[in-house]
Amino acid sequence: MYLYNARYIKMHADVEVDCHVLVIGSGGAGARAALEASQYGKTVLVSRTLTGKGGCTPMAEGGYNAVLRNADSCPMHVADTLRGGAYLNDPALVDILVRESPERMADLIRWGAVFDVTDSREIAQRPFGGQQFPRTCYAGDRTGHEIMATLVEQLRSRDIEQLQETTVIELLLDGGRVCGAAMLDRNGGLLLCRADATVLATGGGTRVYDISTNCAAGTGDGFALGYRAGAELIDMEMVQFHPTGAVYPYNARGRLITEAVRGEGGLLLNAEGERFMHRYDPERMELSTRDVVARAIATEILEGRGTPHNGVYLDVSHLPAPTIEERLPIMLEQFLAFGVDIRKEPMEVAPTAHHIMGGLRITPSGQTTVPGLFACGEVAGGVHGANRLGGNALADTQVFGKRAGESAGRAAKQSGAIPISAIGAIGARLERFRAGSVPPIAIIETLRRAMWDGAGIFRTEASLTTAGETVASLKTRTPQARTDRNLAECCTVENMLEVAGLIVRGALLRRESRGAHVRKDVRTAWEPAQSPYGHTFQSRSGEGIEQREVAA
Amino acid sequence: MKEGDMVGITAKVSRFNPETDKEPHFETYTVSVHDGARVLHVLHAIHDRLDPTLAYRFCCEAGQCGSCAMRVNGEPVLACMEEATDGMTVEPLRLPVIRDLLVEVEGVLARLAPFEAGEEPEIPSKEEIEAIKPLRDCIECLSCVSECPAVDVASFLGPTGMRQEMRIALDPRAKHDRIKKAIDEGLFTCTTCQRCRDVCPKKIAIPGRAIEKLREIANREGLTLPRHQAVARLIEETGRSVDRTKATFLEQVPEVVEPDGPVRGEVGFFVGCMYNGRVPETALDMIEVMKRNGIRLIIPHDQVCCGSPLIRTGQTAILPELKKRNIEAFARKGVTTVMTMCAGCGSTLKNDYDTPFTVKDITEVLTEYGIEPPARLDVRATYHDPCHLLRGQGISGQPRELLKTAVREFVEMPSRCCGAGGGVRSGLPDEAAALGKQRDDEIKKTGADIVVTACPFCEFHIRENTDRPVKHICTLLLEGYREKDRKRNRPAKG
Numbered sequence A: 001m002y003l004y005n006a007r008y009i010k011m012h013a014d015v016e017v018d019c020h021v022l023v024i025g026s027g028g029a030g031a032r033a034a035l036e037a038s039q040y041g042k043t044v045l046v047s048r049t050l051t052g053k054g055g056c057t058p059m060a061e062g063g064y065n066a067v068l069r070n071a072d073s074c075p076m077h078v079a080d081t082l083r084g085g086a087y088l089n090d091p092a093l094v095d096i097l098v099r100e101s102p103e104r105m106a107d108l109i110r111w112g113a114v115f116d117v118t119d120s121r122e123i124a125q126r127p128f129g130g131q132q133f134p135r136t137c138y139a140g141d142r143t144g145h146e147i148m149a150t151l152v153e154q155l156r157s158r159d160i161e162q163l164q165e166t167t168v169i170e171l172l173l174d175g176g177r178v179c180g181a182a183m184l185d186r187n188g189g190l191l192l193c194r195a196d197a198t199v200l201a202t203g204g205g206t207r208v209y210d211i212s213t214n215c216a217a218g219t220g221d222g223f224a225l226g227y228r229a230g231a232e233l234i235d236m237e238m239v240q241f242h243p244t245g246a247v248y249p250y251n252a253r254g255r256l257i258t259e260a261v262r263g264e265g266g267l268l269l270n271a272e273g274e275r276f277m278h279r280y281d282p283e284r285m286e287l288s289t290r291d292v293v294a295r296a297i298a299t300e301i302l303e304g305r306g307t308p309h310n311g312v313y314l315d316v317s318h319l320p321a322p323t324i325e326e327r328l329p330i331m332l333e334q335f336l337a338f339g340v341d342i343r344k345e346p347m348e349v350a351p352t353a354h355h356i357m358g359g360l361r362i363t364p365s366g367q368t369t370v371p372g373l374f375a376c377g378e379v380a381g382g383v384h385g386a387n388r389l390g391g392n393a394l395a396d397t398q399v400f401g402k403r404a405g406e407s408a409g410r411a412a413k414q415s416g417a418i419p420i421s422a423i424g425a426i427g428a429r430l431e432r433f434r435a436g437s438v439p440p441i442a443i444i445e446t447l448r449r450a451m452w453d454g455a456g457i458f459r460t461e462a463s464l465t466t467a468g469e470t471v472a473s474l475k476t477r478t479p480q481a482r483t484d485r486n487l488a489e490c491c492t493v494e495n496m497l498e499v500a501g502l503i504v505r506g507a508l509l510r511r512e513s514r515g516a517h518v519r520k521d522v523r524t525a526w527e528p529a530q531s532p533y534g535h536t537f538q539s540r541s542g543e544g545i546e547q548r549e550v551a552a
Numbered sequence B: 001m002k003e004g005d006m007v008g009i010t011a012k013v014s015r016f017n018p019e020t021d022k023e024p025h026f027e028t029y030t031v032s033v034h035d036g037a038r039v040l041h042v043l044h045a046i047h048d049r050l051d052p053t054l055a056y057r058f059c060c061e062a063g064q065c066g067s068c069a070m071r072v073n074g075e076p077v078l079a080c081m082e083e084a085t086d087g088m089t090v091e092p093l094r095l096p097v098i099r100d101l102l103v104e105v106e107g108v109l110a111r112l113a114p115f116e117a118g119e120e121p122e123i124p125s126k127e128e129i130e131a132i133k134p135l136r137d138c139i140e141c142l143s144c145v146s147e148c149p150a151v152d153v154a155s156f157l158g159p160t161g162m163r164q165e166m167r168i169a170l171d172p173r174a175k176h177d178r179i180k181k182a183i184d185e186g187l188f189t190c191t192t193c194q195r196c197r198d199v200c201p202k203k204i205a206i207p208g209r210a211i212e213k214l215r216e217i218a219n220r221e222g223l224t225l226p227r228h229q230a231v232a233r234l235i236e237e238t239g240r241s242v243d244r245t246k247a248t249f250l251e252q253v254p255e256v257v258e259p260d261g262p263v264r265g266e267v268g269f270f271v272g273c274m275y276n277g278r279v280p281e282t283a284l285d286m287i288e289v290m291k292r293n294g295i296r297l298i299i300p301h302d303q304v305c306c307g308s309p310l311i312r313t314g315q316t317a318i319l320p321e322l323k324k325r326n327i328e329a330f331a332r333k334g335v336t337t338v339m340t341m342c343a344g345c346g347s348t349l350k351n352d353y354d355t356p357f358t359v360k361d362i363t364e365v366l367t368e369y370g371i372e373p374p375a376r377l378d379v380r381a382t383y384h385d386p387c388h389l390l391r392g393q394g395i396s397g398q399p400r401e402l403l404k405t406a407v408r409e410f411v412e413m414p415s416r417c418c419g420a421g422g423g424v425r426s427g428l429p430d431e432a433a434a435l436g437k438q439r440d441d442e443i444k445k446t447g448a449d450i451v452v453t454a455c456p457f458c459e460f461h462i463r464e465n466t467d468r469p470v471k472h473i474c475t476l477l478l479e480g481y482r483e484k485d486r487k488r489n490r491p492a493k494g
């Protein structure tokens, strides 16, 4: 391929940035990766929001899992994670997650994180669903915010260039290797960044569903960017529906009600006042894994035992008011803002799309299947299998953020050039949006409903096919950018369609019910541990489902 | 609340395009949104359906990231949490505007103190964690910075900058003592007006929890401003923060002042240093108003400075002694209610003391008892809200109620700190003057003939910065009574 030097490219794109490591996304994973990478060379941290303010990390409430006590153990945490993940997790990644999570917690504490502690100066831990030991460390119910604040305090003292409110729209390829990214700044100006190594840390994407806990940045851009750059993605059908999302008012629906509410003793009741979990998981009751609780609630509602707002009750009013005030301040504040005093009355909740367990396939060092590209955090797959345990995602961001940052930092220097062909394609794409005719919102709303109806908690081949057809037809419509500043939105719309397509295809590929993925049209004759299937995989060069040998 | 019910909302939204506009202007939009929609959802509806060029910031949509702070009907709020109302106006925060509702924040955020850990830091104790936690709720929305009067006229990183410094000062893991940095960042520029606390979506009490505490640390390290040290010495030596230059109020009045007519009530009177030593005339006016309205005053002569100038400037060593003397002075007389007419003393007695009696501002006392209506003076008046009355004591209605009975016309002006508080007037007079000047501009805009207020610091300071007469509410009432008497052809007493 013919290469132009960097100076020439300047004439085509507005600005050029050159660095050793480019980190895309400033959530928990991206910030951690940037801190690590900056020890090896010039590091640029780009995010489409203000640094640290975007993404789902600051919204995480419940906690961070780490084995810290003698009565707990790494094998126990591994066992819980694998069992929760329906044995679809990549065992090597789980081992690392569990082993290094305490070390990354120690980093955070060293950097000044203000976690709750016990009277004997130990990090306090609370019980979370699906775990044998109360190993979830927390900072009230603003744990993610605390982690983010700590990382941002560190970023401020390091030499890391931050490109804020800048949206990455394409990864740049040099031969088969990622060599940086194209982005749009706040004004829609195109900006190119060349990097020896690139870390994708763009977080999750459940905003492709009508009802979602995710922040506005949760559109899954990174999955689409990685896919278009040739990376392989695994288990994209594995979408976690959190059992407890708000159901009203309309605009707050989907907003997360943290699992800590159940951890602290919250009870789930149907409209008849029955504590229905005894029919679904009599042993663990409300503290069962998320997939089980979400399906239980969905079933109660489907079978007519739901509340007037189509939810079930989640009640903490039996707990002492000071406990609620101290342990669940954000919940209390948010519900009060909507006129509900949770100290006195129950909340109404229903499942909401929460987390994408699938993502770019990574090695333990965070390397994707494309040279030059690393991934960490929610955009990477394999750690959580078919269902993520509460508290494991924040740990994931720190453990794999550090690893990806370090690997990228250690990557070899590359030639300082970006192939011109890539830039031409980007220009053509942006031109298409300028000439587009469909308001982005029209595409997004149709997509979200189609995904909720067809690829939601319960799936069949027919429902998935319908959703897939809707996605395909939406892909033929061109979103309109009225001004340059709307170009990024249009790119995101296309990314959302890409992600939705990946979820639907993954769900069709997996002809079994497993973890968060429930196929009502196929009978699953095996326990998850005995499933003959491994990861589903999709890339531009092919798709399929791995078969695996299982001991009888 | 029924789901899915749609309501129509009309909103006036500030628009600014840096390429074509010289200054922002309002556009009016009407959109249909779901019942219970927040301001942010109205902006989404405008952006999605009417005008995709509208620029605004948001991300979490759950009050947790601090991206969406803006002014709705003039007050800073989080757009994702504030319920939308029909007819609302939406404006950017008072920070440099980039476009529409987008303001420049990166600069300030980048300057917030980083955390530098010492070697092998230990896990803090539970008490240490609990002390830091309230300062940690900050979502860096910069509402506080945008409304801070000191940021406006002085070199000050802003309230959340001080919050961050205090967070580090409280953390045993931090490597350096940063108090000198905090001073460089403007620690002494804060007037303790409490505006930041009121606009903070997380209700972080920065003046009390951070600024005054940092000033205490500075004091322990001998870094208090010389002018503030002089005040502390004066209080220690004389019990008063004001030099005796003339006969004081307490020297001129007996310990019990009986009303003219029948006794309708009785209160203790806490005079404070300003009314005692600098503007005793106003306090004497007050006596006439009380006498006329049947309220007996008990005025212990052994009362001293409330300690406010020490608390605000972080010099709290002799505070317990002052508190003890004051509480005993009034307790000995057996009063159940103590009245203040200095907003600063009132706020201090109410918020920093633990008193065996109730403390009330004079405007509360007068409106509760009800007063004889004065004659209306033929003037247009405006009212300046003293910070320590409005935010320190939550009092805004009573002074207006009283004021309206005494003048021909009352006009509002936006409430803002005049610059007299927090030791700024003595410590950083230029800053205080700049804020005083801003008050004068607002006063001029109202076209008022007189300015009325209810705090000696404000009264004194604004008087220096405007050519309009500045009066305490009591002086105004007394003038109204005299006018009334003159009309009845009966000379007023006093």
Ligand SMILES: Cc1cc2nc3c(=O)[nH]c(=O)nc-3n(C[C@H](O)[C@H](O)[C@H](O)COP(=O)(O)OP(=O)(O)OC[C@H]3O[C@@H](n4cnc5c(N)ncnc54)[C@H](O)[C@@H]3O)c2cc1C
Binding pocket: A024, A025, A026, A027, A028, A029, A030, A046, A047, A048, A049, A052, A054, A055, A056, A057, A058, A059, A060, A061, A062, A063, A064, A065, A143, A144, A166, A167, A168, A169, A201, A202, A203, A204, A213, A214, A215, A217, A221, A222, A256, A354, A355, A376, A377, A378, A379, A390, A391, A392, A393, A394, A395, A397
């Ligand atoms: C409400 C909620 C509560 C949760 N609670 C918990 C919990 O208690 N415990 C737990 O373990 N997990 C929890 N999770 C999950 C966990 O928060 C996330 O999985 C994790 O924080 C993801 O971190 P991340 O760094 O991968 O991505 P994010 O934090 O989502 O960050 C993504 C970053 O990428 C940027 N970005 C995205 N697209 C682009 C683009 N095109 N160009 C440039 N930048 C881009 C964004 O601006 C952002 O900076 C919760 C999730 C949610 C939504």
Ligand code: SF4
Binding pocket: B144, B147, B148, B149, B150, B151, B158, B159, B189, B190, B191, B192, B193, B194, B195, B196, B197, B206, B207, B211, B417
């Ligand atoms: S109290 Fe007033 S002057 Fe001081 S920081 Fe807060 S807003 Fe600024």
Ligand code: SF4
Binding pocket: B066, B137, B138, B139, B140, B141, B142, B143, B144, B145, B159, B160, B163, B196, B199, B200, B201, B202, B203, B204, B206
């Ligand atoms: S202190 Fe409050 S108002 Fe100021 S930035 Fe923090 S959250 Fe916002």
Ligand code: FES
Binding pocket: B057, B058, B059, B060, B061, B062, B063, B064, B065, B066, B067, B068, B069, B078, B079, B080, B081
């Ligand atoms: S959008 Fe995050 S606080 Fe409002």
